[in-house]
Amino acid sequence: MTVTIVGSQLGDEGKGALVDLWGGDADVVVRYQGGDNAGHTVVEGGEEYALSLVPSGAVRGKVGVLGNGCVVNPRTLFDELETLRERGLDPDVRVAERAHVILPYHRRLDSVEEETKAESGDEVGTTGRGIGPTYEDKAGRRGVRVGDLLDPAVLRDRLEYVVPRKRAAIEEVYGLEAGEECDVGALHEEFAEFGRRLREEGMTVDCSAFLHERRAAGDAVMFEGAQGTLIDVDHGSYPYVTSSNPTAGGAAVGSGVGPTVTGRGEVVGVVKAYLSRVGEGPMPTELDGDRREEALAGDIREKGSEFGTVTGRPRRIGWLDVPMLRHAARTNGYTGVAVNHVDVLAGLDELRVGHAYELDGEELRTVPSTTERWAECEPVLRELEPWPAVDWAAVAESGYDALPDAAADYLEYLEAQIDTPVYAVGVGPDRERTVVRHDPWA
């Protein structure tokens, strides 16, 4: 049995709390895409752990796997592992030998390209972790894989081919000076040492074979998606996207588990009850029209702690965008959704949702394929009844029927629009504050 958890919007939907809650019944938690661009905070035993790469299950004594679809920065990996060990944990993390490695020149190129694009206002607003340049090298067949770190001679060959090309890009395309990030000798020394540690600690695996064996032994496997559907490189608002596939299909490709396996399991989309976006790109339901809207966005931002986990940037805020969720439900084939942050919307004077878009005088029920067209969409807003602030701890304890009526109506409206049942409702930041209506493992 597998459960795949996917972000339905633009990332930051609160996937961590669900992975944390339902990961408790998994034996293995697998990340299948992305890298250290994904900030998540895990609360365990009253302790808070901020992670960006290590799968959150590793904090809870599960086997955490970074699948072949991930891009791995070994500096971050070992830093996070060390921090967890210093705090008395013994995380079991395996890394796919087919996963690609983020090298220092990827980070440099990420920031250099963003700075260049910013001159014409075209920056993506990346997390600066080198994610895009690493996936570029993967697709360009010049990447360094985790398996290459294990063999110093192979690693040297790879670096000798690729590094001069990176140096040329920095110096000749961008007219900047290349530094230590393009020193083959220094890179080789540092990354061969990472390879030695990975080998010594028995951390590398053939991900597909490893997961096959674990499943054959009866283990329950959870796939932990990072980022969200609308920043998927294929299904998101290109070019304002990350460079991987957070959508459910990515779980199969990014781990080497067949789609017939992940498809027989549950695919749960995580939805935030409103919308937030970090970085650039269209957002038709954004609350930025006038001072009143900006004040409302400010309130929601404060109440929902909407500041980037990795970068600290304040997130843009908007009403729930339903066309986006129709797109996500279809693209991912959800069996259920979990709706988070329902408590954050409590006590508002007015509550709206973006029910559809208007474009060229026509009503659209889903997201247009091009970002330029999407940016031209005007939201068709619907007014729904706001719900009062209540004792959310008591609601979490009593169950779904204890939700305020207006909140239950909001969820019912959503279920009807995306033709998907609500499995769980988040009414507070940690996993205890989740109202579970259906357990995907059951």
Ligand code: IMP
């Ligand atoms: P990158 O993944 O660093 O290349 O950033 C590309 C885009 O994805 C930017 O708009 C980022 O803000 C966004 N992004 C990347 N990771 C996350 C995340 O974990 N949550 C929300 N947005 C993200």
